[in-house]
Amino acid sequence: MKQFVNLIIFCFVLLSSARAQLTTQQKNEAVDSVVKLMNERYTFPETAKKIEQFLRNQQSANAYDTINDGNSFAAKLTADIRSICSDKHVNIRYSAEALPVSRGNILQISEEEKKGYAEFLRLENYGVTKLEVLKGNIGYIDFKFLCGTEYAGDFYAAMMNYVQHTDALIIDFRKCGGAMSDNVIPFLCSYFFADKTHLNDLYWREGNFTQQTWTQVVVPGKKYLNKPVYILTSNRTFSGAEEMAYDLKNLKRATIIGEVTGGGANPGGSVNVTEHFSMFLPVGRAINPITKTNWEGVGVQPDTVIKSRLALHKAQLLAMQYGLQTTTNNFWKDELKRLIAEHETQAPQLTKVTFRVKGYVTAKHIAVAGGFNDWSTTAATMKRTGNEWVVETEAEPGKHLYKFVVDGEWILDPANKQKAWENGYENSVVVVK
Template sequence: MTTHHRTIEAALARIATGYVFPERTAAIDALLRRQLADGAYDGLDERELCEQVTDDLQKACPDKHLRLLWSEEPQPMDEEPEDVARARFARYAREHNYGVRRVEQLDGNIGHLDLRMIAPAELGGPATAAAMQLLSTTDALVIDLRQCRGGSPAGVQLWCSYFFADDEVHLNDIYDRTTDSVRQYWTLGHLGGPRYLDRPVAVLTSEATFSGGEELAYNLKALARATLVGRTTRGGAHPTARFPVAPHITVTVPTARSINPVTGTNWEAVGVEPDLPTAPEDALTTALEHLRAQLHR
C-alpha cells in the first residue's frame, strides 16, 4: 500500500465514523477508491494530493468543510491533549485580537466594526464588550464580515446577543452526530457591554465570508435585524473536527449541522445572499448610503 493510499484510507475512516450525513459517506468512499484504482493520485506531491482529493470530495458531496488540508510544519499523529490544544488556540486568538481588527466612528456618527474571526465567547468576551462599548454612542452600525472566515458558534451567540433586548431570541440550533443531540442557542441575558438596540445595522459580506462569519450574517438577516450588503458568501454551515491522517495532512470532517429556527435550514453550499448585492469593494459605500437614508427618514 502506498503512502497516498494509507492517507486516503485514514481519511475515509474518519469520514465514515464522523460525517454528519452518514448516508452520503458511501458515495464519497466509492469515488475516492475509484480514483485510487485509476491512478488519479499517482505522482502527486502531498500538497497536490490534498487539492485533488478535496476537489473529488466536493464532487461526491458538495460540503465546503469536507477537505484535506496540507501544512508545511509536521504535526503529531497522536491526538493532541485537550489542554494543549486550548492553550495553542488561545494564543492564536489573542495574537489576532479575538477577531476585532478595527472599531471606528465614521462620518455621520456611523460605527464600523471590522471582524475577521469569531472567537469563542470565553476568550473573546472582553474584546467584544470593549468593541460594543466604543460603538454604543453611534446612530447606526456597519459590521464588516468581508474577511471573516469562521469561528465559534458560542462566539456568534455572544455577538448576536448585543443586537436584541433580552434572552428570549432563538438564534440557531446545532445537531451533533457524535452525541445524536441538538443544542439550542438563544440570546444571552447578561452581557459585558451595552446592547445595540433600535438602530439600523448593515452587514458586509463577500465570497470569502465563511462558516461562523456566515452564521452571524445569516442569523441577523433571518431575524430582520440587519441589512446584508455585498456578495453571496462561501457556503459552509457545518461545525467541523480536524484529524491528522499523515504528518503534513489533516482531514476536516463536518460532525454537526446548523438548523436555523426561522428558516428551518442553513446556508450550506448556497451561501448567505445579500439584500443589496454589491461588489465587495463597493459594499461599505453602499451600506453607508443605505444607513444614512434610513437615519434621515
C-alpha cells in the same frame, strides 16, 4: 458545549509546506483513513458512502499514482471529496513535519496548544482589524475571524461598548472566514435583542442530538437596541460569519449588503488522517428555526446585492439616510444632508481590467486572485480561448498585487516582469488607471 473550529485548523501550529516524495503506501493509508473518518463522523452518512466509492474508484483508476508530493496529493483528495459532497469545509492538509498527537481528537486541543492558541489570538487582535466611528456617527467593526468568548469575551464587550452611542452599526464580514467557537455568535447577537431569542440549532452526528442556540438576556455593558445593523458580505464570507448574517437576516435584525456568501453551514474540526495529513471534518450541520434549513451550498443571499468593494459605501449611505429620516435635531439633520451629498460624490470607481495567461492547455481551472477581489480563487475564473486563458474583472484605480491560481497552485504571471513582496510572498503587480 462542544467547540468547533470553522476558520483556522489550529492556526498556531505552523505546518511546513515543503515538498516531499510520497510512497504508494502513504497515499493508500491516507485514503483508507479519510474513508474511515468520513464514514464514522461526517455529518451525512449516506454521502460518506458515496465518497468512499468514488475514492476507491480513483484508486482503481490509478488517479493518484503520478502525484508524488504531499501538498498536491492533499489538494487532489480535497477536490475529489468535494466533487461528491460540495462541502467547502472539507479540507485535507499536508505537513512535512509529524503532526501533534492531540490533533487526532477532533474538537479538542491540548493545554500546551491552548496557550499557543491564546497567544495567536491576542497577536491577531481577536480577529478585529478595524474599529472606528465613521462620519454620520456610524459604528464600524471589521472582522477577519470570530473567536470564542473564553478568549475574547472582555475584548468583544469593550468593542460593543465603544460603539454604544453610534446611531447605526456596520459589521464587515467581507474578509471573515468564520468562527472558531460556537459561543461567540450568540454572545455578539445578544447585544441586538432585548429578550432571549432563538438564533439557530446545530445538529451533531456524534450522539445524534440537536443543540439550540439562544441569545443572552444579560450582557456586559449596554445592549445595542432599536438601531439599524448592516452586515457586509462577499463570496469569501464563510461559515460562522455566514451563520451570524443568516440568523440576523431571518430575524429581521440586520440588513445584508454585498455578495452572496461562500455557503458553508457544516461545523466541525481538525483531525489527524495520518502522521502527516490532517483533515477538517464537518461533524454537524446548522438548522435555522425560522427557515428550517441553512445556507450550505447556496450562501446567504444579501438584501442589497452589490459588488463587495462597493458594499461599505452603500451601507454608509443607507445608515446616514436612516439617520436623516429619524433625527429630531435640526442641526444634525442639516449636517447629515451635507454628509450625504458629500458621500454620494465619493463612490469607489471601478475600472475593467483584462488578465491573460498563455499555455496550461491541460488545466481544469484557472483564476486570477488579488487585492482587487480580496484574493478570492473563484471571483475571477478565467476561460480558455485557444492557447490562452482570459478573464475581465474590475478594480479600483491604483497598484494591485495578484497571482494566477492554476488547479490550486498559485503562480506569478509569467508575462509580467513587475513584482513585489508582501507578507513574505512575491506577487505580480498591475497598475490600474
